[in-house]
Amino acid sequence: MASQFGLLLRQWRQRAGLSQEALAQRAAVGIRTVRGLETGERTDPRMGTVRSLADALELTGAERAELFAAAGRDEPVVLEPVRFDPLAEAVETLKVAVEARWRREEEQGQIHDPVPLPVRWDAAPETLRDSWLNIGGEAALAGRLDQIVEVYRKVGSRRLVVLGRAGAGKTVLTTRFVLDLLGARDARDPVPVIFSLGSWHPERVGLRDWMAEQLTRDHPFLGAPGPSGGTLAAALVDAQRVLPVLDGFDEIAAGLHRPALNALNTTTLPLLLTSRVDEYRDAVEGTDVLTSAAAVMLADLTCDDLADYLPRTTRKDVWTLVLDEVRGGGVLAKVLTTPLMVALARRIYSDTPDHDPAELLRFHDAEEIERHLLGSFVPAVYGVEAERVQPWLGYLADHLTRLGTHDLAWWRFGTSSKVTGLSVGIAVGMADLVLEAAVLGMFTARGVSFAVMIGLVTGVLFGVAHRYVVRAAPLEPVRTRLRLRGRLGKRVWSRALLGLAFCGAVGGTYGLVQGISFWLAWPGWKMNTGVLADVVVFSLVFGLGGALVFGLVAAMETPLDVRSAGSPGDLLDANRRHVFGLAAVVVPAFALFVVAATQVGVVVLVALRFEVVWTPVSALALGLVGGVGGGLAYGLSLTAWGQWVLFARVWLPLTGRLPWRLPAFLDDAYRRGVLRRAGAVYQFRHARLQDHFARLP
CATH class of the missing domain: 3.40.50 (Rossmann fold)
Structure with missing residues (x-):
């Protein structure tokens, strides 16, 4: 006798217009299995068999559930694979x-x-x-x-x-x-x-x-x-x-x-x-x-609004005369109608001891009162330090006004190509002098003259590069970190070609200076052929080395992860780590490549019957100077963090326009309510404050 399962199977097979053989073929089960289930000879079908038959009959919903129930089984819930939604x-x-x-x-x-x-x-x-x-x-x-x-x-x-x-x-x-x-x-x-x-x-x-x-x-x-x-x-x-x-x-x-x-x-x-x-x-x-x-x-604030708010901001009974003046429709009634002016008055008089708001009654002009409130804000929040910090705030406000923005971004404190070129020249010249002396074990007249010349040339080259790069697009903070693995792509190859062209030009100039320094040290040295050989060899060595390190860095860059916050300090720290990580990759890779490539160049030049004075030690000095000097030049002139160090931490404090501890000063101004944070930048608490400080001498 057929079971309930067999009866359902026959009913839905016939409804689908299938023979037992066709159903067996579609479900990929044996014909004997289908026949046995319909006749009742088989009463305990496997879970996989039931699922295959249900799929073959295209059963869904209640019918599918009924077939599984007739077989004495509950079809397990098949969970859809969870798809990762990066946008969500x-x-x-x-x-x-x-x-x-x-x-x-x-x-x-x-x-x-x-x-x-x-x-x-x-x-x-x-x-x-x-x-x-x-x-x-x-x-x-x-x-x-x-x-x-x-x-x-x-x-x-x-x-x-x-x-x-x-x-x-x-x-x-x-x-x-x-x-x-x-x-x-x-x-x-x-x-x-x-x-x-x-x-x-x-x-x-x-x-x-x-x-x-x-x-x-x-x-x-x-x-x-x-x-x-x-x-x-x-x-x-x-x-x-x-x-x-x-x-x-x-x-x-x-x-x-x-x-x-x-x-x-x-x-x-x-x-x-x-x-x-x-x-x-x-x-x-x-x-x-x-x-x-x-x-x-x-809408403007009303007298009732002020009467309900100002007395609650202090335990001192100091606002009575001011509120009486406002109720009388005096000039104060025209000023204390916006949250900004009320907040300034509260900060100056309620939050600061020994300040009486009754002094506002001596003014008879609305603009004069507003200037007084704006001008008294910094003395109220800084106290005795106000005279010292006010010129710094004035410089910041003037700087933002000249840029036409309200965003105080740490990567836009300076763009002078002259200052950049001078700083790069001094840094590279000193690095060359120290590294050559450390590797060769002595200072020489040729080493000093070479350091001066290479510092001068590098400063000019990177000063010009900085000028044209910044003119095309202001330097922005990097939003990447370095990882150990990367993959090749168009970006890597384009960076490598850029490194080949730029570092090849720098290498050619370096070779020219090297040849001249040899000629100055040894007048008998072959000036024409020696300089030509230096220019060619150094162009190739520096160009290929630049292609290597530029491509390597591009392959290792990946976006900052989700834990990297966007506050000014966090983004600054991330950029500092990036530049130091860059140096840790570039300097050793470039130095090792230059040492190896220079030795190959020596073999070739000797075979061509050139007089060669390079040794493995001098090749090591050359690699270190190229790596460290190039890293310093690039970091100071063409990275946002380098420009921050150069201008915000050295040049502007040196010229008295900003404090030496600028990050601490900005954070303190934020905590005192003079500045606010808007993502990765600071802003003055209100545009009126910026305008006020920008007008200060």
Whole structure:
């Protein structure tokens, strides 16, 4: 008698229009097996047999489960293989990094000490927003700081412009927006990231490419290759896994606001944009509103806001006279209407002993009060050290103003090719003199003259190279580390060709100087043929050695891993390690190659009947000088870390414009609230502070 399994098998086989032979062939089982199961002669089929029959009959869902149950088996759940999604992992890592960064910044800015200032806003004039049809439905946009995410989500297009005058609280709002959005974020939502628009040049680079560059700068691990070529940062931007919070539209260079607004209108990215009112209005009048974007306008603080906030910032009863003046509508009522000015007043008078805010009553002009608050900020936070640090802050502000940016990047403290060439010449000349003396065991007149000449020539060569490299593109920090294994590719070969050309030119010049130094030391030496031989041999030796080490380094470079944070100090440390790692690879490899290649050259020259004065010891000296000298020259002139050492740690402190312990000074200014961190760069706490210090003598 057929079993329940046999009856089901026959029923579904006949429904499929298959004979027993056809089913057996399709399931790759024996015909006797199929016949025995249907007739009941076989009642205990194996798990694999049942699965094969179910697959052959194309059973799914309940029918498949019924067949397995009839066989007295439960089909094991087949787990789909977990596919690694590099974008999903990058998104989660980026979320953690962004949240930690801006929570620290909010704490550093005393936003919640004792309570946040009541930042509020209303809908902006209709002329500054798109039509509600394009936005995606009319919505009430008025709100306060803790409602920013709620208001943003009312905007159907998810494109919102936040307008306000200087110091109105736009930066405070963007920070709170990011943190609140991350707190309520679904796993499928993009990560909100704040981008300071001041460094964007819309006529040179598109918005998406610029965003990818900024992400890589602040989060080096996003420089790793993405799933479809390019970088992880570019892939996140293209896949809209990043929500751009574009802070400071007004800080874009003068003349570029209209092109910037046009560029923003070519994208459909959801975004939040902040700007001062006048700059945004001018751009709108010259082009059009931001497509599909709603707009809100930050409101001034009221007298009640001040009365609720300022007395809570100190246990001293010192704000009564000031609040009475504000209630009376005096000049102070025009100044203490923005979070910036209120925060400055709080820092100067509530947080500092022996400062009475009643002194504000002696001023009768709003601009004069603002200058007083800005000028009193550093003395309040530094005390007796203010006179010493103020010129340094003034230099930093002037430096940023000349660069046209608000980003204080450690790799952009100097670009003078003259200073670079002079420093390279001195460093290489001294290295040559010391190394030759150490290897040969003595100082000689020829050695001194050769050190002077090679220092001069190398300084000129690398000074010129620095000038043209920096003119083409400013030096940027590396975002790679060196690993023991690498693979050959176009990048390796292109680097090798670059090393061959540049080091060959340096080697030819080196050979010329070497020949001249021999001629000066031994007047009987064959000047013409000897110099020619030196130029040819050194061009080949240095060129091939340069190709070797350039290609080797390219093969060993890999993006910084996820643990490499993007703070200024972390990125600086990573670059220092990279340069020292580079030297540890380049110097020995180049020196050994030069020693071996020089000995081959000696054999060839002797066979050609040239007079040769090189020995294995002099070849060793040559290799060390070439490796160490070349490493010093390259590191000081063509790496961001080398330029930092040269200018920020030596030249600018030597000329009195910055302190000798610059990293400690910047970190101290950050802890005191004068500077803030924005990823891998510092910024003044507010653009008004930078403008104030830039005007100081």
